[in-house]
Amino acid sequence: MATETFRWGILGAGGIAEQFARDLMRLPDQRPHAIGSRSQEKADKFADLFAMPNRHDSYAKLVADPEVDGIYVATHHPMHMRDTLMALNAGKPVLCEKPFAMSFQETKTMVETARAKNLLLMEAMWARFLPHMIQVREIIKSGVLGEIIQVRADHGQWFVKDPEFRLFKPELGGGSLFDLGIYPISFASMVLGTPSRVTARSTKGFTGVDGQTSVILEYPTGAHALLNMTNSAATPNRALIVGSDARIEIDRTFYAPTTFRVIDHKDQIIGGSDKKYVGHGLREEAIEFVRCYRAGLKESPILPLDETLSIMGTITEIADQIGLVFKEFAK
Ligand SMILES: NC(=O)c1ccc[n+]([C@@H]2O[C@H](COP(=O)([O-])OP(=O)(O)OC[C@H]3O[C@@H](n4cnc5c(N)ncnc54)[C@H](OP(=O)(O)O)[C@@H]3O)[C@@H](O)[C@H]2O)c1
Known part of the structure:
Protein backbone atom coordinates (compact mmCIF):
# COMPACT_ATOMS: atom_id res chain seq x y z
CA MET A 1 0.00 0.00 0.00
CA ALA A 127 23.36 18.09 11.02
CA ARG A 128 22.48 15.24 13.35
CA PHE A 129 20.57 13.40 10.64
CA LEU A 130 23.04 13.76 7.76
CA PRO A 131 24.58 10.60 6.23
CA HIS A 132 28.17 11.39 7.31
CA MET A 133 27.03 11.93 10.92
CA ILE A 134 25.30 8.52 10.87
CA GLN A 135 28.62 6.98 9.67
CA VAL A 136 30.59 8.88 12.34
CA ARG A 137 28.30 7.53 15.07
CA GLU A 138 28.74 3.98 13.72
CA ILE A 139 32.55 4.37 13.75
CA ILE A 140 32.51 5.62 17.34
CA LYS A 141 30.27 2.68 18.32
CA SER A 142 32.65 0.20 16.65
CA GLY A 143 35.34 1.14 19.19
CA VAL A 144 38.02 1.74 16.54
CA LEU A 145 38.83 5.16 18.03
CA GLY A 146 39.54 3.71 21.47
CA GLU A 147 38.73 6.00 24.38
CA ILE A 148 37.51 9.44 23.27
CA ILE A 149 40.02 12.00 24.53
CA GLN A 150 38.79 15.19 22.89
CA VAL A 151 36.39 16.84 20.48
CA ARG A 152 37.23 20.05 18.64
CA ALA A 153 34.87 22.03 16.44
CA ASP A 154 34.38 25.60 15.30
CA HIS A 155 31.67 27.54 13.57
CA GLY A 156 32.57 30.99 12.29
CA GLN A 157 30.90 32.95 9.53
CA TRP A 158 31.59 36.34 8.01
CA PHE A 159 28.65 38.72 7.61
CA VAL A 160 28.24 42.32 6.46
CA LYS A 161 28.13 44.38 9.67
CA ASP A 162 24.44 45.31 9.39
CA PRO A 163 22.93 45.99 12.82
CA GLU A 164 19.51 45.02 11.41
CA PHE A 165 20.69 41.52 10.41
CA ARG A 166 19.32 38.90 12.80
CA LEU A 167 22.77 37.57 13.79
CA PHE A 168 23.66 40.98 15.21
CA LYS A 169 20.25 41.95 16.58
CA PRO A 170 19.73 41.24 20.29
CA GLU A 171 15.93 41.11 20.06
CA LEU A 172 16.14 38.42 17.33
CA GLY A 173 18.47 36.26 19.43
CA GLY A 174 21.60 37.45 17.61
CA GLY A 175 25.17 36.60 18.53
CA SER A 176 27.44 33.69 17.80
CA LEU A 177 26.41 31.40 20.68
CA PHE A 178 22.76 30.84 19.88
CA ASP A 179 22.91 30.87 16.11
CA LEU A 180 26.31 29.32 15.30
CA GLY A 181 27.57 27.82 18.56
CA ILE A 182 24.64 25.45 18.70
CA TYR A 183 26.34 23.34 15.98
CA PRO A 184 29.64 22.58 17.76
CA ILE A 185 27.80 22.27 21.09
CA SER A 186 25.32 19.77 19.66
CA PHE A 187 28.20 17.91 17.96
CA ALA A 188 30.08 17.60 21.28
CA SER A 189 26.87 16.35 22.89
CA MET A 190 26.46 13.70 20.19
CA VAL A 191 29.97 12.36 20.88
CA LEU A 192 30.45 12.90 24.61
CA GLY A 193 27.02 13.50 26.19
CA THR A 194 26.38 16.00 28.98
CA PRO A 195 29.45 17.86 30.30
CA SER A 196 30.25 17.89 33.99
CA ARG A 197 31.85 21.34 33.77
CA VAL A 198 31.46 24.29 31.40
CA THR A 199 33.96 27.15 31.04
CA ALA A 200 33.27 29.96 28.57
CA ARG A 201 34.96 33.19 27.53
CA SER A 202 33.54 35.73 25.11
CA THR A 203 34.11 39.03 23.32
CA LYS A 204 31.17 41.27 22.53
CA GLY A 205 30.41 42.26 18.94
CA PHE A 206 29.52 45.77 17.74
CA THR A 207 25.83 45.49 18.72
CA GLY A 208 26.47 44.05 22.17
CA VAL A 209 25.69 40.42 21.36
CA ASP A 210 28.57 37.92 21.60
CA GLY A 211 30.92 38.31 18.62
CA GLN A 212 33.19 35.43 19.54
CA THR A 213 32.78 32.79 22.23
CA SER A 214 35.19 29.98 23.18
CA VAL A 215 34.13 27.07 25.35
CA ILE A 216 35.81 24.20 27.19
CA LEU A 217 33.50 21.35 28.15
CA GLU A 218 34.80 18.73 30.58
CA TYR A 219 33.31 15.25 30.92
CA PRO A 220 33.30 12.65 33.73
CA THR A 221 35.58 10.39 31.60
CA GLY A 222 38.27 13.11 31.54
CA ALA A 223 37.51 14.01 27.92
CA HIS A 224 37.45 17.65 26.80
CA ALA A 225 35.57 19.47 24.06
CA LEU A 226 37.19 22.66 22.72
CA LEU A 227 34.68 24.75 20.80
CA ASN A 228 34.76 28.15 19.14
CA MET A 229 32.04 30.25 17.54
CA THR A 230 32.12 33.66 15.92
CA ASN A 231 29.96 35.86 13.72
CA SER A 232 32.94 38.14 12.98
CA ALA A 233 35.05 35.95 10.66
CA ALA A 234 34.97 32.88 8.45
CA THR A 235 36.69 30.02 10.31
CA PRO A 236 37.43 26.52 8.90
CA ASN A 237 34.19 24.99 10.26
CA ARG A 238 35.84 21.62 10.72
CA ALA A 239 35.44 19.05 13.49
CA LEU A 240 37.75 16.49 15.09
CA ILE A 241 37.04 13.52 17.32
CA VAL A 242 40.31 12.34 18.86
CA GLY A 243 40.46 8.88 20.41
CA SER A 244 43.31 7.04 22.14
CA ASP A 245 43.72 4.76 19.06
CA ALA A 246 42.50 6.87 16.12
CA ARG A 247 40.80 10.13 15.20
CA ILE A 248 38.09 11.31 12.83
CA GLU A 249 38.70 14.51 10.86
CA ILE A 250 35.50 15.95 9.42
CA ASP A 251 36.11 18.40 6.60
CA ARG A 252 34.63 21.83 6.05
CA THR A 253 31.68 22.29 6.53
CA PHE A 254 31.32 19.70 9.28
CA TYR A 255 27.61 20.33 9.96
CA ALA A 256 26.58 20.13 6.28
CA PRO A 257 26.95 17.13 3.94
CA THR A 258 30.73 16.60 3.67
CA THR A 259 33.63 14.16 3.74
CA PHE A 260 35.74 12.78 6.59
CA ARG A 261 38.70 10.53 7.28
CA VAL A 262 39.56 8.06 10.04
CA ILE A 263 43.28 8.22 10.85
CA ASP A 264 45.12 5.88 13.21
CA HIS A 265 47.75 6.90 15.77
CA LYS A 266 50.50 6.26 13.18
CA ASP A 267 48.83 8.81 10.88
CA GLN A 268 47.59 6.15 8.42
CA ILE A 269 44.17 6.70 6.85
CA ILE A 270 42.07 3.67 7.78
CA GLY A 271 38.63 4.80 6.69
CA GLY A 272 36.37 7.67 5.79
CA SER A 273 33.95 8.86 3.21
CA ASP A 274 34.15 11.07 0.15
CA LYS A 275 30.57 10.41 -0.83
CA LYS A 276 28.86 13.24 -2.70
CA TYR A 277 25.43 14.35 -1.49
CA VAL A 278 22.85 15.94 -3.74
CA GLY A 279 20.69 18.73 -2.37
CA HIS A 280 20.91 20.84 0.77
CA GLY A 281 20.48 18.15 3.41
CA LEU A 282 17.59 19.70 5.35
CA ARG A 283 15.33 16.90 4.08
CA GLU A 284 17.14 14.36 6.30
CA GLU A 285 15.58 15.82 9.47
CA ALA A 286 12.19 15.78 7.72
CA ILE A 287 12.66 12.09 6.82
CA GLU A 288 13.42 11.28 10.48
CA PHE A 289 10.49 13.37 11.75
CA VAL A 290 8.00 11.69 9.41
CA ARG A 291 9.46 8.25 10.17
CA CYS A 292 8.83 8.93 13.90
CA TYR A 293 5.34 10.27 13.14
CA ARG A 294 4.37 7.20 11.13
CA ALA A 295 5.81 4.86 13.78
CA GLY A 296 3.81 6.63 16.49
CA LEU A 297 6.98 7.84 18.27
CA LYS A 298 6.78 11.06 20.29
CA GLU A 299 10.49 11.86 19.96
CA SER A 300 13.41 10.82 17.80
CA PRO A 301 15.84 8.25 19.23
CA ILE A 302 18.57 10.01 17.19
CA LEU A 303 18.02 13.32 18.99
CA PRO A 304 15.88 12.61 22.06
CA LEU A 305 14.21 15.46 23.91
CA ASP A 306 16.33 14.81 27.02
CA GLU A 307 19.39 15.51 24.85
CA THR A 308 17.83 18.72 23.51
CA LEU A 309 17.25 19.69 27.17
CA SER A 310 20.89 18.89 27.98
CA ILE A 311 22.18 20.91 25.00
CA MET A 312 20.02 23.89 25.93
CA GLY A 313 21.24 23.49 29.54
CA THR A 314 24.83 23.83 28.30
CA ILE A 315 23.95 26.87 26.18
CA THR A 316 22.15 28.48 29.11
CA GLU A 317 25.19 27.92 31.34
CA ILE A 318 27.50 29.47 28.71
CA ALA A 319 25.13 32.42 28.27
CA ASP A 320 25.13 32.96 32.04
CA GLN A 321 28.94 32.82 32.23
CA ILE A 322 29.47 35.31 29.41
CA GLY A 323 26.76 37.65 30.64
CA LEU A 324 24.20 37.28 27.85
CA VAL A 325 21.10 38.48 29.61
CA PHE A 326 18.01 36.64 28.42
CA LYS A 327 15.64 39.50 29.07
CA GLU A 328 17.53 41.43 26.37
CA PHE A 329 15.89 39.03 23.96
CA ALA A 330 12.34 39.71 25.13
CA LYS A 331 9.87 39.95 22.24
N1 LIG B 1 18.95 24.86 10.02
C1 LIG B 1 19.67 25.81 9.44
O1 LIG B 1 20.58 25.57 8.66
C2 LIG B 1 19.34 27.24 9.73
C3 LIG B 1 19.85 28.22 8.90
C4 LIG B 1 19.44 29.52 9.10
C5 LIG B 1 18.62 29.81 10.17
N2 LIG B 1 18.18 28.84 11.02
C6 LIG B 1 17.31 29.17 12.15
O2 LIG B 1 16.01 29.40 11.64
C7 LIG B 1 15.39 30.50 12.30
C8 LIG B 1 14.98 31.54 11.26
O3 LIG B 1 16.12 32.01 10.57
P1 LIG B 1 16.02 32.62 9.10
O4 LIG B 1 17.41 32.80 8.62
O5 LIG B 1 15.09 31.84 8.27
O6 LIG B 1 15.40 34.06 9.44
P2 LIG B 1 14.55 35.02 8.48
O7 LIG B 1 14.90 34.80 7.06
O8 LIG B 1 14.69 36.39 9.06
O9 LIG B 1 13.05 34.51 8.68
C9 LIG B 1 12.42 34.39 9.93
C10 LIG B 1 10.93 34.57 9.79
O10 LIG B 1 10.38 34.74 11.09
C11 LIG B 1 9.15 35.45 10.99
N3 LIG B 1 9.02 36.45 12.07
C12 LIG B 1 8.17 36.35 13.13
N4 LIG B 1 8.28 37.40 13.93
C13 LIG B 1 9.22 38.20 13.39
C14 LIG B 1 9.75 39.47 13.77
N5 LIG B 1 9.37 40.09 14.88
N6 LIG B 1 10.68 40.02 12.98
C15 LIG B 1 11.11 39.39 11.87
N7 LIG B 1 10.63 38.19 11.45
C16 LIG B 1 9.68 37.61 12.22
C17 LIG B 1 9.12 36.07 9.59
O11 LIG B 1 8.15 35.34 8.85
P3 LIG B 1 6.78 36.02 8.34
O12 LIG B 1 7.12 37.45 7.99
O13 LIG B 1 6.45 35.18 7.18
O14 LIG B 1 5.79 35.93 9.46
C18 LIG B 1 10.50 35.81 9.04
O15 LIG B 1 10.48 35.61 7.66
C19 LIG B 1 16.40 31.00 13.34
O16 LIG B 1 16.10 30.44 14.59
C20 LIG B 1 17.73 30.47 12.83
O17 LIG B 1 18.67 30.23 13.85
C21 LIG B 1 18.50 27.56 10.78
Whole structure:
Protein backbone atom coordinates (compact mmCIF):
# COMPACT_ATOMS: atom_id res chain seq x y z
CA MET A 1 0.00 0.00 0.00
CA ALA A 2 1.34 3.44 -0.92
CA THR A 3 2.31 5.71 1.99
CA GLU A 4 0.13 8.80 2.25
CA THR A 5 1.89 12.08 1.59
CA PHE A 6 2.89 13.97 4.74
CA ARG A 7 1.58 17.54 4.48
CA TRP A 8 3.83 20.12 6.12
CA GLY A 9 2.66 23.42 7.52
CA ILE A 10 5.53 25.92 7.46
CA LEU A 11 5.39 28.60 10.14
CA GLY A 12 7.22 31.78 9.05
CA ALA A 13 8.11 32.53 5.41
CA GLY A 14 11.80 33.31 5.92
CA GLY A 15 15.13 32.14 4.51
CA ILE A 16 15.47 28.75 6.17
CA ALA A 17 11.80 27.98 5.55
CA GLU A 18 12.40 28.39 1.83
CA GLN A 19 15.48 26.14 1.89
CA PHE A 20 13.56 23.52 3.87
CA ALA A 21 10.64 23.57 1.42
CA ARG A 22 13.03 23.35 -1.52
CA ASP A 23 14.75 20.27 -0.07
CA LEU A 24 11.36 18.67 0.78
CA MET A 25 10.48 18.81 -2.91
CA ARG A 26 13.06 16.02 -3.43
CA LEU A 27 11.00 13.61 -1.32
CA PRO A 28 8.25 11.51 -2.91
CA ASP A 29 6.10 11.18 0.21
CA GLN A 30 6.26 14.67 1.80
CA ARG A 31 5.33 18.10 0.56
CA PRO A 32 5.12 21.70 1.74
CA HIS A 33 1.34 22.02 1.88
CA ALA A 34 0.54 25.17 3.86
CA ILE A 35 2.38 28.36 4.81
CA GLY A 36 1.64 30.74 7.68
CA SER A 37 3.03 34.26 7.59
CA ARG A 38 2.23 37.53 9.31
CA SER A 39 1.49 38.89 5.85
CA GLN A 40 -0.82 37.46 3.18
CA GLU A 41 1.39 38.87 0.45
CA LYS A 42 4.43 37.05 1.83
CA ALA A 43 2.42 33.85 2.29
CA ASP A 44 1.22 33.96 -1.32
CA LYS A 45 4.70 34.66 -2.66
CA PHE A 46 6.17 31.75 -0.70
CA ALA A 47 3.31 29.37 -1.61
CA ASP A 48 3.66 30.19 -5.31
CA LEU A 49 7.28 29.01 -5.24
CA PHE A 50 6.20 25.49 -4.32
CA ALA A 51 2.61 25.38 -5.63
CA MET A 52 1.33 25.13 -2.06
CA PRO A 53 -2.47 25.10 -1.91
CA ASN A 54 -2.96 26.61 1.57
CA ARG A 55 -1.67 30.08 2.47
CA HIS A 56 -2.54 31.80 5.74
CA ASP A 57 -2.01 35.36 6.93
CA SER A 58 -1.42 34.28 10.52
CA TYR A 59 0.38 31.53 12.41
CA ALA A 60 -2.84 30.80 14.34
CA LYS A 61 -4.69 30.00 11.11
CA LEU A 62 -1.84 27.77 9.94
CA VAL A 63 -1.78 25.61 13.08
CA ALA A 64 -5.60 25.28 12.91
CA ASP A 65 -5.49 24.07 9.28
CA PRO A 66 -7.01 20.54 9.30
CA GLU A 67 -5.07 19.61 6.14
CA VAL A 68 -1.72 20.04 7.93
CA ASP A 69 -0.09 16.91 9.43
CA GLY A 70 2.84 18.64 11.16
CA ILE A 71 4.31 22.09 11.73
CA TYR A 72 7.86 23.24 10.96
CA VAL A 73 8.62 26.25 13.19
CA ALA A 74 10.95 28.53 11.18
CA THR A 75 10.69 31.84 13.02
CA HIS A 76 13.59 33.36 14.98
CA HIS A 77 14.56 31.57 18.17
CA PRO A 78 13.05 34.10 20.62
CA MET A 79 9.69 33.05 19.09
CA HIS A 80 10.30 29.29 19.04
CA MET A 81 8.64 28.59 22.38
CA ARG A 82 5.58 30.73 21.58
CA ASP A 83 5.12 29.21 18.13
CA THR A 84 5.81 25.62 19.20
CA LEU A 85 3.30 25.87 22.06
CA MET A 86 0.74 27.38 19.67
CA ALA A 87 1.10 24.39 17.34
CA LEU A 88 1.13 21.79 20.13
CA ASN A 89 -1.95 23.36 21.70
CA ALA A 90 -3.67 23.04 18.31
CA GLY A 91 -2.85 19.31 18.38
CA LYS A 92 -0.05 19.39 15.79
CA PRO A 93 3.34 17.62 16.03
CA VAL A 94 6.27 20.03 15.73
CA LEU A 95 9.72 20.15 14.17
CA CYS A 96 11.30 23.29 15.68
CA GLU A 97 14.35 25.05 14.18
CA LYS A 98 17.62 25.36 16.04
CA PRO A 99 18.45 26.77 18.50
CA PHE A 100 15.39 25.13 20.01
CA ALA A 101 14.68 27.96 22.46
CA MET A 102 16.30 30.80 24.38
CA SER A 103 16.94 28.87 27.62
CA PHE A 104 16.75 25.56 29.45
CA GLN A 105 13.55 26.76 31.12
CA GLU A 106 11.81 27.49 27.80
CA THR A 107 12.95 24.11 26.46
CA LYS A 108 11.52 22.39 29.53
CA THR A 109 8.14 24.06 28.99
CA MET A 110 8.08 22.97 25.33
CA VAL A 111 9.09 19.38 26.12
CA GLU A 112 6.63 19.08 29.02
CA THR A 113 3.79 20.39 26.84
CA ALA A 114 4.55 17.90 24.04
CA ARG A 115 4.74 15.04 26.54
CA ALA A 116 1.50 16.08 28.27
CA LYS A 117 -0.26 16.23 24.91
CA ASN A 118 1.40 13.02 23.67
CA LEU A 119 2.58 14.78 20.50
CA LEU A 120 5.80 14.34 18.53
CA LEU A 121 8.34 17.14 19.10
CA MET A 122 11.83 17.28 17.57
CA GLU A 123 14.68 19.80 17.40
CA ALA A 124 15.52 20.62 13.78
CA MET A 125 19.28 20.17 14.27
CA TRP A 126 19.66 19.02 10.67
CA ALA A 127 23.36 18.09 11.02
CA ARG A 128 22.48 15.24 13.35
CA PHE A 129 20.57 13.40 10.64
CA LEU A 130 23.04 13.76 7.76
CA PRO A 131 24.58 10.60 6.23
CA HIS A 132 28.17 11.39 7.31
CA MET A 133 27.03 11.93 10.92
CA ILE A 134 25.30 8.52 10.87
CA GLN A 135 28.62 6.98 9.67
CA VAL A 136 30.59 8.88 12.34
CA ARG A 137 28.30 7.53 15.07
CA GLU A 138 28.74 3.98 13.72
CA ILE A 139 32.55 4.37 13.75
CA ILE A 140 32.51 5.62 17.34
CA LYS A 141 30.27 2.68 18.32
CA SER A 142 32.65 0.20 16.65
CA GLY A 143 35.34 1.14 19.19
CA VAL A 144 38.02 1.74 16.54
CA LEU A 145 38.83 5.16 18.03
CA GLY A 146 39.54 3.71 21.47
CA GLU A 147 38.73 6.00 24.38
CA ILE A 148 37.51 9.44 23.27
CA ILE A 149 40.02 12.00 24.53
CA GLN A 150 38.79 15.19 22.89
CA VAL A 151 36.39 16.84 20.48
CA ARG A 152 37.23 20.05 18.64
CA ALA A 153 34.87 22.03 16.44
CA ASP A 154 34.38 25.60 15.30
CA HIS A 155 31.67 27.54 13.57
CA GLY A 156 32.57 30.99 12.29
CA GLN A 157 30.90 32.95 9.53
CA TRP A 158 31.59 36.34 8.01
CA PHE A 159 28.65 38.72 7.61
CA VAL A 160 28.24 42.32 6.46
CA LYS A 161 28.13 44.38 9.67
CA ASP A 162 24.44 45.31 9.39
CA PRO A 163 22.93 45.99 12.82
CA GLU A 164 19.51 45.02 11.41
CA PHE A 165 20.69 41.52 10.41
CA ARG A 166 19.32 38.90 12.80
CA LEU A 167 22.77 37.57 13.79
CA PHE A 168 23.66 40.98 15.21
CA LYS A 169 20.25 41.95 16.58
CA PRO A 170 19.73 41.24 20.29
CA GLU A 171 15.93 41.11 20.06
CA LEU A 172 16.14 38.42 17.33
CA GLY A 173 18.47 36.26 19.43
CA GLY A 174 21.60 37.45 17.61
CA GLY A 175 25.17 36.60 18.53
CA SER A 176 27.44 33.69 17.80
CA LEU A 177 26.41 31.40 20.68
CA PHE A 178 22.76 30.84 19.88
CA ASP A 179 22.91 30.87 16.11
CA LEU A 180 26.31 29.32 15.30
CA GLY A 181 27.57 27.82 18.56
CA ILE A 182 24.64 25.45 18.70
CA TYR A 183 26.34 23.34 15.98
CA PRO A 184 29.64 22.58 17.76
CA ILE A 185 27.80 22.27 21.09
CA SER A 186 25.32 19.77 19.66
CA PHE A 187 28.20 17.91 17.96
CA ALA A 188 30.08 17.60 21.28
CA SER A 189 26.87 16.35 22.89
CA MET A 190 26.46 13.70 20.19
CA VAL A 191 29.97 12.36 20.88
CA LEU A 192 30.45 12.90 24.61
CA GLY A 193 27.02 13.50 26.19
CA THR A 194 26.38 16.00 28.98
CA PRO A 195 29.45 17.86 30.30
CA SER A 196 30.25 17.89 33.99
CA ARG A 197 31.85 21.34 33.77
CA VAL A 198 31.46 24.29 31.40
CA THR A 199 33.96 27.15 31.04
CA ALA A 200 33.27 29.96 28.57
CA ARG A 201 34.96 33.19 27.53
CA SER A 202 33.54 35.73 25.11
CA THR A 203 34.11 39.03 23.32
CA LYS A 204 31.17 41.27 22.53
CA GLY A 205 30.41 42.26 18.94
CA PHE A 206 29.52 45.77 17.74
CA THR A 207 25.83 45.49 18.72
CA GLY A 208 26.47 44.05 22.17
CA VAL A 209 25.69 40.42 21.36
CA ASP A 210 28.57 37.92 21.60
CA GLY A 211 30.92 38.31 18.62
CA GLN A 212 33.19 35.43 19.54
CA THR A 213 32.78 32.79 22.23
CA SER A 214 35.19 29.98 23.18
CA VAL A 215 34.13 27.07 25.35
CA ILE A 216 35.81 24.20 27.19
CA LEU A 217 33.50 21.35 28.15
CA GLU A 218 34.80 18.73 30.58
CA TYR A 219 33.31 15.25 30.92
CA PRO A 220 33.30 12.65 33.73
CA THR A 221 35.58 10.39 31.60
CA GLY A 222 38.27 13.11 31.54
CA ALA A 223 37.51 14.01 27.92
CA HIS A 224 37.45 17.65 26.80
CA ALA A 225 35.57 19.47 24.06
CA LEU A 226 37.19 22.66 22.72
CA LEU A 227 34.68 24.75 20.80
CA ASN A 228 34.76 28.15 19.14
CA MET A 229 32.04 30.25 17.54
CA THR A 230 32.12 33.66 15.92
CA ASN A 231 29.96 35.86 13.72
CA SER A 232 32.94 38.14 12.98
CA ALA A 233 35.05 35.95 10.66
CA ALA A 234 34.97 32.88 8.45
CA THR A 235 36.69 30.02 10.31
CA PRO A 236 37.43 26.52 8.90
CA ASN A 237 34.19 24.99 10.26
CA ARG A 238 35.84 21.62 10.72
CA ALA A 239 35.44 19.05 13.49
CA LEU A 240 37.75 16.49 15.09
CA ILE A 241 37.04 13.52 17.32
CA VAL A 242 40.31 12.34 18.86
CA GLY A 243 40.46 8.88 20.41
CA SER A 244 43.31 7.04 22.14
CA ASP A 245 43.72 4.76 19.06
CA ALA A 246 42.50 6.87 16.12
CA ARG A 247 40.80 10.13 15.20
CA ILE A 248 38.09 11.31 12.83
CA GLU A 249 38.70 14.51 10.86
CA ILE A 250 35.50 15.95 9.42
CA ASP A 251 36.11 18.40 6.60
CA ARG A 252 34.63 21.83 6.05
CA THR A 253 31.68 22.29 6.53
CA PHE A 254 31.32 19.70 9.28
CA TYR A 255 27.61 20.33 9.96
CA ALA A 256 26.58 20.13 6.28
CA PRO A 257 26.95 17.13 3.94
CA THR A 258 30.73 16.60 3.67
CA THR A 259 33.63 14.16 3.74
CA PHE A 260 35.74 12.78 6.59
CA ARG A 261 38.70 10.53 7.28
CA VAL A 262 39.56 8.06 10.04
CA ILE A 263 43.28 8.22 10.85
CA ASP A 264 45.12 5.88 13.21
CA HIS A 265 47.75 6.90 15.77
CA LYS A 266 50.50 6.26 13.18
CA ASP A 267 48.83 8.81 10.88
CA GLN A 268 47.59 6.15 8.42
CA ILE A 269 44.17 6.70 6.85
CA ILE A 270 42.07 3.67 7.78
CA GLY A 271 38.63 4.80 6.69
CA GLY A 272 36.37 7.67 5.79
CA SER A 273 33.95 8.86 3.21
CA ASP A 274 34.15 11.07 0.15
CA LYS A 275 30.57 10.41 -0.83
CA LYS A 276 28.86 13.24 -2.70
CA TYR A 277 25.43 14.35 -1.49
CA VAL A 278 22.85 15.94 -3.74
CA GLY A 279 20.69 18.73 -2.37
CA HIS A 280 20.91 20.84 0.77
CA GLY A 281 20.48 18.15 3.41
CA LEU A 282 17.59 19.70 5.35
CA ARG A 283 15.33 16.90 4.08
CA GLU A 284 17.14 14.36 6.30
CA GLU A 285 15.58 15.82 9.47
CA ALA A 286 12.19 15.78 7.72
CA ILE A 287 12.66 12.09 6.82
CA GLU A 288 13.42 11.28 10.48
CA PHE A 289 10.49 13.37 11.75
CA VAL A 290 8.00 11.69 9.41
CA ARG A 291 9.46 8.25 10.17
CA CYS A 292 8.83 8.93 13.90
CA TYR A 293 5.34 10.27 13.14
CA ARG A 294 4.37 7.20 11.13
CA ALA A 295 5.81 4.86 13.78
CA GLY A 296 3.81 6.63 16.49
CA LEU A 297 6.98 7.84 18.27
CA LYS A 298 6.78 11.06 20.29
CA GLU A 299 10.49 11.86 19.96
CA SER A 300 13.41 10.82 17.80
CA PRO A 301 15.84 8.25 19.23
CA ILE A 302 18.57 10.01 17.19
CA LEU A 303 18.02 13.32 18.99
CA PRO A 304 15.88 12.61 22.06
CA LEU A 305 14.21 15.46 23.91
CA ASP A 306 16.33 14.81 27.02
CA GLU A 307 19.39 15.51 24.85
CA THR A 308 17.83 18.72 23.51
CA LEU A 309 17.25 19.69 27.17
CA SER A 310 20.89 18.89 27.98
CA ILE A 311 22.18 20.91 25.00
CA MET A 312 20.02 23.89 25.93
CA GLY A 313 21.24 23.49 29.54
CA THR A 314 24.83 23.83 28.30
CA ILE A 315 23.95 26.87 26.18
CA THR A 316 22.15 28.48 29.11
CA GLU A 317 25.19 27.92 31.34
CA ILE A 318 27.50 29.47 28.71
CA ALA A 319 25.13 32.42 28.27
CA ASP A 320 25.13 32.96 32.04
CA GLN A 321 28.94 32.82 32.23
CA ILE A 322 29.47 35.31 29.41
CA GLY A 323 26.76 37.65 30.64
CA LEU A 324 24.20 37.28 27.85
CA VAL A 325 21.10 38.48 29.61
CA PHE A 326 18.01 36.64 28.42
CA LYS A 327 15.64 39.50 29.07
CA GLU A 328 17.53 41.43 26.37
CA PHE A 329 15.89 39.03 23.96
CA ALA A 330 12.34 39.71 25.13
CA LYS A 331 9.87 39.95 22.24
N1 LIG B 1 18.95 24.86 10.02
C1 LIG B 1 19.67 25.81 9.44
O1 LIG B 1 20.58 25.57 8.66
C2 LIG B 1 19.34 27.24 9.73
C3 LIG B 1 19.85 28.22 8.90
C4 LIG B 1 19.44 29.52 9.10
C5 LIG B 1 18.62 29.81 10.17
N2 LIG B 1 18.18 28.84 11.02
C6 LIG B 1 17.31 29.17 12.15
O2 LIG B 1 16.01 29.40 11.64
C7 LIG B 1 15.39 30.50 12.30
C8 LIG B 1 14.98 31.54 11.26
O3 LIG B 1 16.12 32.01 10.57
P1 LIG B 1 16.02 32.62 9.10
O4 LIG B 1 17.41 32.80 8.62
O5 LIG B 1 15.09 31.84 8.27
O6 LIG B 1 15.40 34.06 9.44
P2 LIG B 1 14.55 35.02 8.48
O7 LIG B 1 14.90 34.80 7.06
O8 LIG B 1 14.69 36.39 9.06
O9 LIG B 1 13.05 34.51 8.68
C9 LIG B 1 12.42 34.39 9.93
C10 LIG B 1 10.93 34.57 9.79
O10 LIG B 1 10.38 34.74 11.09
C11 LIG B 1 9.15 35.45 10.99
N3 LIG B 1 9.02 36.45 12.07
C12 LIG B 1 8.17 36.35 13.13
N4 LIG B 1 8.28 37.40 13.93
C13 LIG B 1 9.22 38.20 13.39
C14 LIG B 1 9.75 39.47 13.77
N5 LIG B 1 9.37 40.09 14.88
N6 LIG B 1 10.68 40.02 12.98
C15 LIG B 1 11.11 39.39 11.87
N7 LIG B 1 10.63 38.19 11.45
C16 LIG B 1 9.68 37.61 12.22
C17 LIG B 1 9.12 36.07 9.59
O11 LIG B 1 8.15 35.34 8.85
P3 LIG B 1 6.78 36.02 8.34
O12 LIG B 1 7.12 37.45 7.99
O13 LIG B 1 6.45 35.18 7.18
O14 LIG B 1 5.79 35.93 9.46
C18 LIG B 1 10.50 35.81 9.04
O15 LIG B 1 10.48 35.61 7.66
C19 LIG B 1 16.40 31.00 13.34
O16 LIG B 1 16.10 30.44 14.59
C20 LIG B 1 17.73 30.47 12.83
O17 LIG B 1 18.67 30.23 13.85
C21 LIG B 1 18.50 27.56 10.78
